[in-house]
Amino acid sequence: MDSTTMKATAHTNIALIKYWGKKNIELNLPTTSSLSLTLDKYYTTTSVSSAEIDSFVLNNQPADATRIHHFLNMLRKQLGDFSPLKVISENHVPTSAGLASSASAFAALTGVVVHELGMNLSNEELSRLARRGSGSASRSFFGNFAVWHKGIDDESSFAESLNASDMPIALVVAEVSHAEKKISSTEGMQRALTSPNYDDWLVKSANQLIDMQSAIQHADIDKVGSIAEDNALGMHALNLTASRQPFTYFTDQTQMILSLIQDMRHQGILAYATIDAGPNVKIITTKDEASTIVNILKNAMPTLAVEVAQSGPGISYD
Template sequence: MPSTATAHTNIALIKYWGKKNTRLNLPTTSSISLTLDQFYTKTTVTPNSQADQLFINGNATDATRVHNFLNNLRQYLGDFEPLTVTSNNHVPTSAGLASSASAFAALTAATARELNFNLPLTTLSRLARRGSGSASRSFYGHFAIWHEGIDDTSSFAESLNAPAMPIALVVAEVSDAAKKVGSTEGMRRAVTSPDYQDWLRESAKQLVDMKQAIQHSDIEKIGAIAEKNALSMHALNLTARQKPFTYFTCDTQRILSIVSDLRHQGILAFATLDAGPNVKIITTLDSAKLVEAALLSELPALHVQTATSGSGIIYD
């Protein structure tokens, strides 16, 4: 029988941007994320007798990355027959909305279920990390922390067991096109920035402050720390010694300006961005509509959507 799992994507509030071991996908920093209810991947795996196959939203796709990842799972779980992977992705792909996080989390969970492995979430997160680092965090609802670790065993994610709070994320989708500089290449360039070591030290301090803000349900402090962390991360891209670049577009800059204006008007709004031009605005459920209206008043063609805290892995 086929096995199906659904994983929601997550947005990093304290970013992962750089690898100290590319083979194991070990990050240079620990990170904290919020799982989102509106963006998810539903994946079904079915054994077949020929070769690993991948279908995304009904279309056959090059399965090289998935095949390599499944071979990693075979090394850990033992050899298993080829799989047909059918994935319905409700996240724009390669546009900085962490589509790979939900995709590899769902694939890992569905494969383990198909093989009758009842693995703890920490182990699943460690396995999924090999396909996409951010996938390690998508096994958990609400807030999660991914420990950078020092080796394959110690680099995993777990829930922060945070209190419920009326946090919301307004997603301003500037583009759903695949980005020109992929995340892996972007990180490779960013670590050449002369400011990279300073960013690592500051990120470690921000991680401690973020955990405290989350436990106190202080959404304003959560937003302020996340915005500073994200903008300093993107500054690394501009100061890279090897092929400096940016994910920002003119619309990205306009949205950042709108967010700043909203704060000056007394509306809680802070921006964060992953590897792409799309901006996510951290706010409260009560203020989300105000943020949406402000964005659309200046950029009427912009696609906006409000997400709230999402759930962890779901099995069908």
């Protein structure tokens, strides 16, 4: 690689049908297919240059390169050997708080490395590679809605864009905490697999995926939100019912926001929750109703950090 400073920018995505469990840890093959919405508000920009050893700079600070090094070695096996790299990332996402920072990070890294190698791979091919670093990264190559097919092996587990009707969907992001979560997603998934309800959740999730795709095709935001909330709460119920070390990512503030969302729906406001591996709550709504929801949250919880995100773009290079 030369010393050019091409950058790749990938946005985070929020799974409306969740990925929560691995059937092959080495290949990051999930137990369920998943469906996501890419967000405009949160993203990672990454560049690479030749170096003496693999190293990592995150937000202008040297960072632990262990995970990056392992991922780059995987790329070397898949794509052919290349020299050590200095990876420089700007992450515009709260890290490890359930806002998919690793998704945008590994998508951007995969994209920029492949481009610097002069290889012309499709986003679907890139999604297979990025999946090895972070499963949800497979979906961050695509704008708007994307589906990650669980597959049965490396070749069949990939993401692709979902052709969708245009709809005025918005997410109100309530950032309960920026702190790094105590239980990683990987650890959380392993515990959730021990829930006696896990197999039932897999069956229900597969049906919800079909229903969600239909709701998106019909631009039915109310149905999109209803399915997403049911899927997310089902995922978090697995954590509580794990037979090995049950746990929750929810805080008191998370619970309070969920209660407020129920109150909003009783008032006729379109508002549904989705929550990933962390305490932060994303509220699915319409662009028109987003400001109303922000005001309700801020009145009830004045110190809460709230932002409004909309549908975001796929990966880009400059």
